[in-house]
Amino acid sequence: MNIKPLFLTTVSSSALVIGGWMVGDLGGTIAPPGSPPGLDAHETHGSTSLLGQFRTSFSSWLWVRTDLYLHHGVEMRGLTEQELTRGKTGVGSSDNQDNALHDDDAHVAVIPSAEHDFRGIFGDLERATSSWKDMRGHDHADPISALPLFRLMTWADPQFIPGWTTASNVIARDRSNEALEKALRLLREGLTHNPNSIALHQEIGQLLAARRRDFARAIEHLEAARRLAVERRELDEDDLDALRDVYRWLGMLYRDTGREEARKAVLAEGVQVFPDDAVIARLLNPPKPVAISREEFEAKARPADTTDDHDHDHDHGHDHDHDHDHDHDHNHDHDHGHTHGDQHHDH
């Protein structure tokens, strides 16, 4: 009797069973996290041509590499569903993720520390040969160093919106007028390539309002973004994030320019689109004013060493990095998982 077929059948069946079992066991643990941030901005447009696909892929790859460089080459990964369920937390960062392209509170280093690594000498060797360090409370490389990469991304694929928005945010962190103009120029260049981008209109509007105090032009862009969102049937996650900010900013700008009807209309619409957004809801129905003067309040609220933005005349004069105005601390409430442009949204 030829036992080979029988043997092979037995072995392959066993392999399948064991393999299936292992996959089941591993599945929950190694389920890949969602797409890296910023990569789904325009997955569809590149499919029109092979070159387009290549350009999109190249830009997406550059985005991921940039994130890696900002972490000094230490590879990070998102926590899996199973890990989150088990209560595992991310490593976090010492610079409040100002310089990160992802949420460090939900990320850990791919290569674990020795106490969490069963591989013994192999683990030690990998930690020694790769870019590795204990990433708990880690810092990031200066994102200014990544500017050429963002430029490369937008050159390779001008439709790669996160490239434009993130680069402009990085530039705008320099609080000089030159930097502001440079950031706006970059966003406008992006807009020429992507006239229907909600995020670009929103970013320009936000910069114009917060930094240049050009409320009229800011409202133009924010309204353009709002119009585009209404016209578009389906919005992706990035569009929705941008649109959320559009409603917030429009609400504040209409309020501060005294256009009450417009404020109510836009915020009412915002509440419909984002019924769970407490900031929009609060802007629509603001709490009663406290019975102290503004000067008194500011004197109490502001830390003694705060130097920036003391002279802001308006509540909407909040800045990307240093604004602690009570009207805008709502921004701490949202967007931990926000993808691009977190640098100023979160502050």
Added chain:
Amino acid sequence: MTHAIECRDLVVRYRQKNGQFVEAVKGLTFSVEPGEVVGFLGPNGAGKSSTLKALMGFVEPLAGECSVFGLAAGSVEAKQRVGYLPEVALYYPFLTPFETLSLYGELQGLRGPTLKKEVSSLLDLIGLGHVMHKQNRTFSKGMLQRVGIAQSLLGSPDLLILDEVTSGLDPVGRKELRNLLKERQTAGATLFFSSHELAEVEMLCNRMLLIHKGQLIEERRIDALMEELRQYTLTYSGNASMVGLTDHLEAIRPGVVRAAFENKERLLEAVARVQAGSGTILDLVAREGSLEDYFVDTIARAA
């Protein structure tokens, strides 16, 4: 005395692609003495190459054993004394004959000037001296066969095992090869080769082994066999009955008879009887026998 080659009850078995086994050699026993030139004959698939591969250690015998000069076949020590020409080999297409032979020479243990000298002289001897620095891929089949022959002669081996030695050679090449091999034999080398060219076997060999379906069916000394195969024709004037026993008798014209004999003794007896019976011998012809016919007949009988 130690045999140059000795195989006892050799069994070689291969596994086919369908998983079944086939016995290429079934209990083969033979020996070759030092200095002998032995032809190894058999139809396609008889087991010749398998036997030669077993002698070189390329296949592991299922049973039985082979030795070369008393050393285990395929061992490093045995291979030190053997030169081997494979049935088909391409040789490295991007190397030159000089580089090819230098590589094999180094593996043989030759080094430095000795190696260079031997390689050059062998290539000259085999007629490739003028193209020794051209790449093998530019060569014809016959020229590649010459490269193969040259490599088998490296290190002046005591035993040459040659598989289909004349394959791809033109008549001039065959003659040159024959002379070369005879020189080696004269120098004391033992030759054991398989060939389909029976004329070569006849011209070169002392002895032949004939195998069929993996078994030895005939072992003969060539001179005795040729003598046995030789035919004689006697033409004489006289009557048919005067020659006595004959293999074939034919009346050419009235009073003239042609008688054929396959045996020299019977011919001499017939000649004596013709002369005694007042007949006249008109013609006497000795015709060499056909090794090919013998080969075919023997295989047919064994089948």
Added chain:
Amino acid sequence: MKFGVWKALARGVVLESVRRKDLWVVAILGFLIMAGAGMLGFFGLKGLETFAKDLAASVLGMFSTVMAVLVGSRVMPEEIKNRTLYPLLARPITRFDLLFGKFIGATWVTWIAFLLLAGLTSLALAMFQVPFEAVMGQYLIAKMLGLSVIVAVSMTLSVFMTASAAATMSFVLAFGSSMIIRALVMAYESSSPAFQVVFKFLNAILPQYGLFDLGSRAANGWGPVQAWVLGALAAYALVYSSAMLSIGWLKFRKQAI
């Protein structure tokens, strides 16, 4: 020790490979690298040093791995297919000598290709004033050790299967083993004890190619590794390659050809 035999066999492999113009691939790839460097130059390399080094390490790593797999998985099956094995094995050498000599030859070919490409890449980087650092030298050494392991694995696989099957399998191992090991590391803590044993076993037998890649350190400005690291890598390469070749030899020594 038969250094002469191994050297002769290895030289044959290198000579054939060079004449067959296998290394032309290096020239083509080198040209592409230079062209790519030119493109980066178009943007100005300031701020792109890390990216340039990372790209260089990635291209080098990928190309040299492909080269090692193809050369390693082809060298023995081609000898059998072209029947060049017979005149070789007719010489007074053992099958281990043949296997080992061919392994050395295949490793040399891979190293030559790798070093040629590394030279071209260094030149391209030097054009943009990216200095050659100590960690880059360590990267080259570690990579060469890793390539020899890939060649050993590919050659051993080719003894058990056809050249194309061996190449496929070896590619899967070369590009997948690190991923598999990382998956095991992630899953280990939450797995049952039985699976933890399986994971440990897999970790021990899978080739740890990832250890030989210092590209990330070189690209991201990390300093050189300590001497013991290179020593450990060399020891691992030696042990793993020897184990692989021994397995290959156990199969090949009795194999009918």
